[in-house]
Amino acid sequence: MSGLEGKVLVAQGGGPTAVINQSVVGAVIESKKYPEVTHVYGALHGVSGIVNEQLVDLTEATEQNLEAVAATPSSGLLSTRDKPDEAYCRKIFEVCRSHNIRFFFYCGGNDSADTCRIVNQEASAAGYDMRVIHVPKTIDNDLRVTDHCPGYGSAAKFVAQAFAGVNLDNRAIPGVYIGVVMGRHAGFLTAAAALGRTYPDDGPHLIYLPERPFVTEQFVEDVQGVYAKYGRCVVAVSEGIVDPNGRPIAEQFTGGEKDAHGNVQLSGTGALGDLLSKVVKDSAKIKRVRADTLGYLQRSFLGCVSAVDQREAREVGIKAAHYAIHHNVDGSVAMKRVGDYAIEYFLTPLETVARHSTSMPDDFINSTHNGVTDAFVKYARPLLGRMPTLERFSAPAVDKIYNK
Amino acid sequence: MSGLEGKVLVAQGGGPTAVINQSVVGAVIESKKYPEVTHVYGALHGVSGIVNEQLVDLTEATEQNLEAVAATPSSGLLSTRDKPDEAYCRKIFEVCRSHNIRFFFYCGGNDSADTCRIVNQEASAAGYDMRVIHVPKTIDNDLRVTDHCPGYGSAAKFVAQAFAGVNLDNRAIPGVYIGVVMGRHAGFLTAAAALGRTYPDDGPHLIYLPERPFVTEQFVEDVQGVYAKYGRCVVAVSEGIVDPNGRPIAEQFTGGEKDAHGNVQLSGTGALGDLLSKVVKDSAKIKRVRADTLGYLQRSFLGCVSAVDQREAREVGIKAAHYAIHHNVDGSVAMKRVGDYAIEYFLTPLETVARHSTSMPDDFINSTHNGVTDAFVKYARPLLGRMPTLERFSAPAVDKIYNK
Numbered sequence: 001m002s003g004l005e006g007k008v009l010v011a012q013g014g015g016p017t018a019v020i021n022q023s024v025v026g027a028v029i030e031s032k033k034y035p036e037v038t039h040v041y042g043a044l045h046g047v048s049g050i051v052n053e054q055l056v057d058l059t060e061a062t063e064q065n066l067e068a069v070a071a072t073p074s075s076g077l078l079s080t081r082d083k084p085d086e087a088y089c090r091k092i093f094e095v096c097r098s099h100n101i102r103f104f105f106y107c108g109g110n111d112s113a114d115t116c117r118i119v120n121q122e123a124s125a126a127g128y129d130m131r132v133i134h135v136p137k138t139i140d141n142d143l144r145v146t147d148h149c150p151g152y153g154s155a156a157k158f159v160a161q162a163f164a165g166v167n168l169d170n171r172a173i174p175g176v177y178i179g180v181v182m183g184r185h186a187g188f189l190t191a192a193a194a195l196g197r198t199y200p201d202d203g204p205h206l207i208y209l210p211e212r213p214f215v216t217e218q219f220v221e222d223v224q225g226v227y228a229k230y231g232r233c234v235v236a237v238s239e240g241i242v243d244p245n246g247r248p249i250a251e252q253f254t255g256g257e258k259d260a261h262g263n264v265q266l267s268g269t270g271a272l273g274d275l276l277s278k279v280v281k282d283s284a285k286i287k288r289v290r291a292d293t294l295g296y297l298q299r300s301f302l303g304c305v306s307a308v309d310q311r312e313a314r315e316v317g318i319k320a321a322h323y324a325i326h327h328n329v330d331g332s333v334a335m336k337r338v339g340d341y342a343i344e345y346f347l348t349p350l351e352t353v354a355r356h357s358t359s360m361p362d363d364f365i366n367s368t369h370n371g372v373t374d375a376f377v378k379y380a381r382p383l384l385g386r387m388p389t390l391e392r393f394s395a396p397a398v399d400k401i402y403n404k
Numbered sequence: 405m406s407g408l409e410g411k412v413l414v415a416q417g418g419g420p421t422a423v424i425n426q427s428v429v430g431a432v433i434e435s436k437k438y439p440e441v442t443h444v445y446g447a448l449h450g451v452s453g454i455v456n457e458q459l460v461d462l463t464e465a466t467e468q469n470l471e472a473v474a475a476t477p478s479s480g481l482l483s484t485r486d487k488p489d490e491a492y493c494r495k496i497f498e499v500c501r502s503h504n505i506r507f508f509f510y511c512g513g514n515d516s517a518d519t520c521r522i523v524n525q526e527a528s529a530a531g532y533d534m535r536v537i538h539v540p541k542t543i544d545n546d547l548r549v550t551d552h553c554p555g556y557g558s559a560a561k562f563v564a565q566a567f568a569g570v571n572l573d574n575r576a577i578p579g580v581y582i583g584v585v586m587g588r589h590a591g592f593l594t595a596a597a598a599l600g601r602t603y604p605d606d607g608p609h610l611i612y613l614p615e616r617p618f619v620t621e622q623f624v625e626d627v628q629g630v631y632a633k634y635g636r637c638v639v640a641v642s643e644g645i646v647d648p649n650g651r652p653i654a655e656q657f658t659g660g661e662k663d664a665h666g667n668v669q670l671s672g673t674g675a676l677g678d679l680l681s682k683v684v685k686d687s688a689k690i691k692r693v694r695a696d697t698l699g700y701l702q703r704s705f706l707g708c709v710s711a712v713d714q715r716e717a718r719e720v721g722i723k724a725a726h727y728a729i730h731h732n733v734d735g736s737v738a739m740k741r742v743g744d745y746a747i748e749y750f751l752t753p754l755e756t757v758a759r760h761s762t763s764m765p766d767d768f769i770n771s772t773h774n775g776v777t778d779a780f781v782k783y784a785r786p787l788l789g790r791m792p793t794l795e796r797f798s799a800p801a802v803d804k805i806y807n808k
Contacts, residue, residue, distance in 0.1 A: 016576045041802055055802035068795035074572030076797050081577060098806040165704035168478030172420045173485060177700065196706070269681065270674010270697055277673065293674055295696030296581065300569035302600070303708065303792035388707035391472035393480050398445055398459035402502040 004129055004328065005036040006102030008321070010058070012137075013046040013108035013115070014081070016074035017151030018158075018305045019313035020107055020137045024077060025070035026317025027105045027135065028058050034325045041101065046080035046108070047115060051091045055099070070314070073154075074300045083111050089118035097128050103324045105317070107135040110143055113332050114354035120330050131324035134332035134350055135316050139299045141188035142357040145348045146334035150316055153309030153383035155182075155298050156192035159236075160384060162294060164196035167203040167234050168390065174232035175288030176223060176280050179204070180273040182298050184240040186359040187211050188380075189298070191372045193236035195380055198390055203234025210240035211360045212369040214249055219276070220283040222370050227286060239272060239293075249275070269293070306385035312343060319345045341382035408533055408732065409440040410506030412725070414462070416541075417450040417512035417519070418485070420478035421555030422562075422709045423717035424511055424541045428481060429474035430721025431509045431539065432462050438729045445505065450484035450512070451519060455495045459503070474718070477558075478704045487515050493522035501532050507728045509721070511539040514547060517736050518758035524734050535728035538736035538754055539720050543703045545592035546761040549752045550738035554720055557713030557787035559586075559702050560596035563640075564788060566698060568600035571607040571638050572794065578636035579692030580627060580684050581607070584677045586702050588644040590763040591615050593702070595776045596784055597640035602794055607638025614644035615764045616773040618653055623680070624687040626774050631690060643676060643697075653679070673697070710789035716747060723749045745786035 008031040010024050024042070031040045040058045043049040056077075058066075069076045084092065092115070096104060104119065106112050113134040123130040136143050139155035159181055170177045181190040187209030194207060205226040208214055226233040241249045250272040273291030280289045316333040323329050331347035332354075338344050364376035412435040414428050428446070435444045444462045447453040460481075462470075473480045488496065496519070500508060508523065510516050517538040527534040540547050543559035563585055574581045585594040591613025598611060609630040612618055630637040645653045654676040677695030684693045720737040727733050735751035736758075742748050768780035 012576075016573050042797065042799065053802075053804040053807045056797065056799040057802050058797065058799045061797055061799045065795065065798045068793070069797050072572065072794040072796075073569055075576040079576040095806045099802070161706040161708075162701050164706040165477055166700050168476065168706070169420050169700050169704035172416075172479040172483040269678055269695065271678060274673050274675060274678075290700065291673065292699030292701065293696065294701070296570050296573050296694065297566050297696065297698070297701070300573035302565040302568040302572070302794060304565075389472070390476040390706060391469065392476075393446065393460065393462065393465055393473050394469045395446065395460040395462045395465045398457075398461050398503070400457040402499045403457045 004102040004131070006038060006100040008037050008040045008103040008105065009043060009050070009096060009101045010040065010077070010105045011043040011046050011050060011107070012075040012077045012079050013106060013112040014079060015139065015299055016079060017137050017139050017299055018073040018154035019151055019310050021072055021076045022070045022310055022313035023107050023135045023137060023150060023317035025066045026314040027320050028066060029063065030318045030321035031103070031325065032059065037103070037325065041099070042077045045078045046082065047084050047088070047092055048080040048082050050095050051088065053095055073302055073305070084115050084118065086118055089115060090122050092119050093122040093126065093128070096130060102130050104130065104132045105135055105320045105324070107137045109138040110353060110355055110357045113350055117350040117354045120350060131328060132330050133320040133324050134353060135320045136333060137313065139189055140183055140186045142186035142359060143353055144356060144358045145332070145352050147337040148335065148383055150309060150313035152188060153306035153385065154304065155189055156195065156380060157306045157384040157387065158298050158301055158304045159189055159192045159294065160195035160387065161304065162196070163193040163204050163234065163236060164198070164390060167196065170203060170232050170234050175290060176227065176233045176235070176286050178235045178237060178273055178276050178291040180237050180239050180291065180293040182294070183210060183238045185210055185357065187238050188360060190236050190238035191360065191364065191376055192380055194372045194377055195384055195387070199392065201230055204236040205230070205233050206235045206370045207372055208235070208237045208241050208370060209360060209365060210238045210242060211365060213244040214241040215244060216279060220279060223280055224284045227284070237276060306383060308383060308385040315345060323347050408506040408535070410442060410504040412441050412444040412507040412509065413447060413454070413500060413505045414444065414481070414509045415447040415450050415454060415511070416479040416481045416483050417510060417516040418483060419543065419703055420483060421541050421543050421703055422477040422558035423555055423714050425476055425480045426474045426714055426717035427511050427539045427541060427554060427721035429470045430718040431724050432470060433467065434722045434725035435507070435729065436463065441729065445503070446481045449482045450486065451488050451492070451496055452484040452486050454499050455492065457499055477706055477709070488519050488522065490522055493519060494526050496523050497526040497530065497532070500534060506534055508534065508536045509539055509724045509728070511541050513542040513544070514757060514759055514761045517754055521754040521758045524754060535732060536734050537724040537728050538757060539724045540737060541717070543593055544587055544590045546590035546763060547757055548760060548762045549736070549756050551741040552739065552787055554713060554717035556592060557710035557789065558708065559593055560599065560784060561710045561788040561791065562702050562705055562708045563593055563596045563698065564599035564791065565708060566600070567597040567608050567638065567640060568602070568794060571600065574607060574636050574638050579694060580631065580637045580639070580690050582639045582641060582677055582680050582693070582695040584641050584643050584695065584697040586698065587614060587642045589614055589761065591642050592764060594640050594642035595764065595768065595780055598776045598781055599784055599788055599791070603796065605634055608640040609634070609637050610639045610774045611776055612641045612645050612774060613764060613769060614642045614646060615769060617648040618645040619648060620683060624683060627684055628688045631688070641680060710787060712787060712789040719749060727751050
């Protein structure tokens with residue numbers, strides 16, 4: 001036991017996921033079981049809601065309400081794109097101290113882990129005893145240390161179901177279909193399109209990831225090859241693909257609008273898909289070419305969640321409360337894959353997860369840079385939970401009479 | 405009884421839906437029950453597969469296989485964009501005669517109904533006794549006579565779940581979100597975005613339909629009004645919106661590529677969304693503006709189906725077999741809404757459904773041309789079946805201490 005007595009504060013940062021509320025609710029319900037916890041607060045809009053003291057008292061939320069929110073996608077406590085520096089983190093800590101908050105749980109990606117690290121330092125430096133736990137979440141699956149990230153499985157399931165569907169559509173009315181998937185630096189989400197395949201000739205037939213240079217001429221050649229073989233072609237492309245000089249393909253053809261972090265805007269625009277579509281029409285001389293950008297549906301669609309992801313997101317929230325309140329330690333909750341397939345949860349130091357992110361390992365990407373390996377499929381399959389199945393008619397051809 | 409003895413031929417035309425296979429499988433299984441039916445054939449790629457005699461013998465498909473395909477989205481017999489003229493229809497009929505096909509069931513929209521009408525005429529003129537039934541399907545919900553179309557409910561469910569999700573996402577990280585929905589002339593599918601609302605301030609806050617002129621200045625004013633009120637704004641726009649002169653907005657800013665029917669390509673491009681996004685950024689001076697085009701996911705996403713739609717699609721297929729084989733009549737299967745909510749099925753003459761389509765009635769559209777009425781919501785609600793629910797945290801605000 002920590003011996004600490006005071007309040008718990010929970011917040012959510014960065015892009016929402018389908019299961020991030022599971023983590024918050026797991027942490028809230030678990031925290032309420034400890035007598036040394038006087039109140040469980042939630043901050044609205046992440047760290048910005050802490051410095052502005054936009055706090056709500058989740059101690060007063062009924063378990064029924066909490067469970068209903070847990071099953072709701074997106075960040076129930078709302079989110080922020082703020083990346084706090086030291087001064088910002090000092091203010092976070094000061095607000096926490098003023099409310100006698102002794103346990104702070106922040107759900108987010110590597111930037112949120114870094115915020116946790118700095119807030120923890122600030123509290124330490126001020127001699128204020130406060131436990132800070134980073135609760136992992138990201139649809140990009142790009143956190144270090146952990147086997148995978150809560151939020152990824154559900155987004156991957158959406159992407160796989162989307163490509164399974166558009167593949168059926170593309171079989172019915174053949175042509176080239178290009179689907180643009182989220183992921184600035186890590187290709188995990190785009191790679192998940194491969195999990196939508198059932199039959200050997202099912203698409204996506206080509207998958208392009210930000211981990212490998214995107215060479216336009218090679219792309220055209222790849223598409224032509226698949227089209228010649230199947231009379232159609234389904235392509236999954238990461239929004240973050242870069243040319244051999246490391247320059248984002250999207251940057252070259254969009255206005256290059258920058259987001260809150262100074263990055264080129266990739267999501268919420270169809271420009272990259274339309275560009276690739278034009279390239280195929282012009283260079284490969286294929287007429288029916290369609291491009292969709294999966295966009296925000298990938299992370300927030302109501303009603304597409306991986307049960308495995310849901311349970312793991314809940315567990316990392318519960319574990320956060322355990323580690324902080326019962327064990328009196330700081331860190332980031334991480335997952336280790338054991339057997340086939342089970343998860344062991346553990347705590348890793350904040351600095352091992354903070355700031356830097358990771359991307360697809362080499363053995364998950366094929367040698368021709370246009371697909372994923374069986375090793376990736378084996379890795380990702382259990383994370384998506386149960387997938388809807390599909391089937392084709394199994395009926396013999398009829399001999400021709402009229403045209404014979 | 406018809407007294408006719410011979411084969412049944414089933415085919416699918418036009419854009420796939422999530423439940424079109426239910427109709428085919430309903431027709432196949434029902435047809436097999438009649439001793440006068442010697443075989444049940446399926447044509448691959450719709451009418452083009454008939455003239456090319458790409459036929460499969462569905463009599464040999466197991467019921468287990470048929471049921472698995474029924475639950476699979478998109479056209480299991482594959483589809484076509486061909487709109488047959490008289491010569492084409494004569495060939496369809498000739499192929500049918502050569503195979504002793506006496507019952508032809510064609511699943512599709514108003515163009516497919518027209519094909520049924522002409523084929524029926526050709527058979528009649530040749531003195532060949534042949535029943536032709538049009539089985540309705542379209543995600544656009546634009547067929548005449550019928551209360552609604554099989555295929556619409558599932559696509560509407562997808563759109564509603566998509567907007568329910570992006571609304572949650574937009575609450576978490578506020579800005580303007582524009583979602584472009586399929587529908588060239590009829591706004592039913594775009595209007596379904598309204599079914600994604602739960603709380604009074606939930607988006608979509610604005611809905612633009614092809615039935616009303618789209619005035620850019622008014623659109624900007626509408627968005628500014630919502631943004632001023634809620635600090636965010638979610639917009640649903642039909643891909644088919646037109647300016648006051650009836651010119652498609654999309655045409656003005658895309659390359660104006662024509663599809664197989666000589667229409668400007670609307671789907672499979674993000675151009676319209678990106679244009680509207682730019683308009684809001686430039687004119688409304690709002691920084692975070694994102695646009696997604698829902699694209700092909702709307703009609704083929706694996707794992708999003710309305711159970712009501714599924715059952716109705718099945719029923720119209722079964723009824724097709726009843727009408728043709730048992731009652732010896734031609735026509736288009738239609739649905740009448742009775743009570744709240746039940747369906748009575750009936751047959752309407754092919755010419756009442758063929759060629760011309762319908763669109764949203766006036767009382768479904770609000771007077772300011774930027775939303776739908778309660779009458780529409782009441783109409784559409786039962787078609788979507790059970791929707792996933794969502795909830796917000798219900799917790800009181802905490803008094804400020806640090807910033808007080």
